[in-house]
Amino acid sequence: PSSPLYPVTPSRPPSTVSYVERARQHRWRCSDVTFHCSDGALRQQWIQTIREQLTALTSRPKHLLVYINPYGGKQQGECIYEQKVAPLFACASISTDVIVTEHANHARDHLKTEAELKKYDGVVCVGGDGMFSEIVHGLVSRTQRDNGVDQNSPEEKLVPCSLRIGIIPAGSTDCICYATVGINDPVTSALHVIVGDSQPMDVCSVHHNNTFLRYSISLLGYGFYGDVLADSERKRWMGPARYDFSGFKTFLTHHHYEGAVSFLPATDILGTPRDKTRCRAGPNLCFCSIPEYEVGWGVVRGKFLAINAASMSCACPRSPMGLSPAAHLADGTTDLILVRKCSRFNFLRHLLRHTSKDDQFDMTFVEVHRVRRFRFTPRHCQNDSELDLRENGKQLFSQICRDHPACSCSPAYSSWNCDGEILPHAAIEVGVHCQLIKLFARGIEEQPLFEDLANPPCAL
Numbered sequence: 001p002s003s004p005l006y007p008v009t010p011s012r013p014p015s016t017v018s019y020v021e022r023a024r025q026h027r028w029r030c031s032d033v034t035f036h037c038s039d040g041a042l043r044q045q046w047i048q049t050i051r052e053q054l055t056a057l058t059s060r061p062k063h064l065l066v067y068i069n070p071y072g073g074k075q076q077g078e079c080i081y082e083q084k085v086a087p088l089f090a091c092a093s094i095s096t097d098v099i100v101t102e103h104a105n106h107a108r109d110h111l112k113t114e115a116e117l118k119k120y121d122g123v124v125c126v127g128g129d130g131m132f133s134e135i136v137h138g139l140v141s142r143t144q145r146d147n148g149v150d151q152n153s154p155e156e157k158l159v160p161c162s163l164r165i166g167i168i169p170a171g172s173t174d175c176i177c178y179a180t181v182g183i184n185d186p187v188t189s190a191l192h193v194i195v196g197d198s199q200p201m202d203v204c205s206v207h208h209n210n211t212f213l214r215y216s217i218s219l220l221g222y223g224f225y226g227d228v229l230a231d232s233e234r235k236r237w238m239g240p241a242r243y244d245f246s247g248f249k250t251f252l253t254h255h256h257y258e259g260a261v262s263f264l265p266a267t268d269i270l271g272t273p274r275d276k277t278r279c280r281a282g283p284n285l286c287f288c289s290i291p292e293y294e295v296g297w298g299v300v301r302g303k304f305l306a307i308n309a310a311s312m313s314c315a316c317p318r319s320p321m322g323l324s325p326a327a328h329l330a331d332g333t334t335d336l337i338l339v340r341k342c343s344r345f346n347f348l349r350h351l352l353r354h355t356s357k358d359d360q361f362d363m364t365f366v367e368v369h370r371v372r373r374f375r376f377t378p379r380h381c382q383n384d385s386e387l388d389l390r391e392n393g394k395q396l397f398s399q400i401c402r403d404h405p406a407c408s409c410s411p412a413y414s415s416w417n418c419d420g421e422i423l424p425h426a427a428i429e430v431g432v433h434c435q436l437i438k439l440f441a442r443g444i445e446e447q448p449l450f451e452d453l454a455n456p457p458c459a460l
């Protein structure tokens with residue numbers, strides 16, 4: 001307020017209360033309100049009461065373990081944390097132990113083995129989706145080990161992680177942050193940590209022949225998205241432009257892959273991928289249901305341009321609706337999107353729909369299923385011979401085809417793109433683990449008509 005509540009007495013310093021204020025496009029900001037009070041005892045009483053009220057909020061973290069990737073995105077991780085986040089944590093009386101990573105998988109391995117997790121109320125990563133994936137792998141693996149759960153068994157029920165994860169976006173794409181907060185803004189994310197938000201999230205486990213490969217949180221893609229990633233990895237020297245280049249090249253090569261996809265459908269109670277509703281903050285369809293009855297496995301065989309499993313919408317600034325607009329963050333399912341072999345023109349129509357509001361599944365060559373588990377077996381991979389083929393170098397021919405857009409012969413295998421990492425096997429088994437992790441987030445909030453009335457401010 002421009003005028004003080006009480007006359008200012010020079011011997012009585014003003015008191016400032018910081019609070020969260022909503023700004024446009026899901027952004028949160030920290031604002032201050034200053035009180036002046038001539039009565040010292042009354043002032044002290046106010047301060048004490050506010051402190052007590054805040055301490056009583058048990059959902060708010062008090063001690064955090066922070067990992068910073070100094071090389072993520074534009075290499076601004078340390079600077080973003082020091083300038084934008086650390087002052088807010090200090091203001092909210094949150095103490096931190098900060099580790100600046102020295103190499104890839106540093107955070108994952110530290111969490112898996114050394115980190116004294118009992119000391120903390122949460123883990124925060126400053127970086128992009130790759131860094132978040134490291135934290136998830138470290139935390140999930142540690143939790144299973146501590147509870148004696150064997151990660152190599154695809155049927156094993158995994159134990160949920162008790163610590164929440166905060167993401168301070170400092171990467172190149174920040175898809176997970178965008179999907180769980182609505183924007184990739186470090187201050188907004190820091191404020192979600194401070195107020196102690198909690199957003200559960202599903203995690204997919206990926207196995208090959210009873211061997212654990214990786215966890216996936218957002219997208220598993222074979223065919224188009226696998227080929228784009230594999231090609232872009234070979235062109236790291238091009239910088240971020242490599243994704244556009246490899247995307248265009250992969251589109252021109254137009255390779256299809258033969259195989260069988262078998263899947264365990266989720267029951268209708270969970271909605272369908274073609275619903276008009278979106279996963280949003282507050283009460284919605286995003287809950288873990290226990291299937292009332294087992295539905296049988298379905299099988300689809302054929303030639304596919306792309307096989308995608310989206311465990312969240314995968315919305316990002318480039319694709320505001322995402323790969324599966326109605327996917328939920330925490331309902332124990334993934335949306336399996338099968339794009340059958342079609343003309344280049346039709347595939348382009350399908351890809352362009354990711355950037356518009358039109359139904360991207362309303363095409364004869366696209367089918368989509370909401371599933372709890374699925375398996376993929378490439379046609380030429382009977383009894384695991386695919387690995388041997390690779391190792392024997394017999395894929396040289398495939399590689400030559402892959403690198404030449406004009407070649408009309410498709411290689412036998414693509415690669416799985418698992419949240420931006422290439423998997424070493426084409427034949428995989430995937431299971432969704434409902435609400436295995438929790439984030440310091442609350443999902444994307446609907447923008448209310450009368451913001452102030454709908455969302456009262458919240459003190460730091």
Ligand SMILES: Nc1ncnc2c1ncn2[C@@H]1O[C@H](COP(=O)(O)OP(=O)(O)OP(=O)(O)O)[C@@H](O)[C@H]1O
Binds near residue numbers: 100103126132420
């Ligand atoms: N100190 C480090 N040196 C090299 N690589 C690191 C280091 N710390 C983490 N990494 C690795 O860097 C990779 C990329 O990091 P990160 O996800 O933070 O940024 P990005 O790739 O630019 O963003 P995005 O994943 O959102 O596209 C991660 O897979 C992580 O394992």
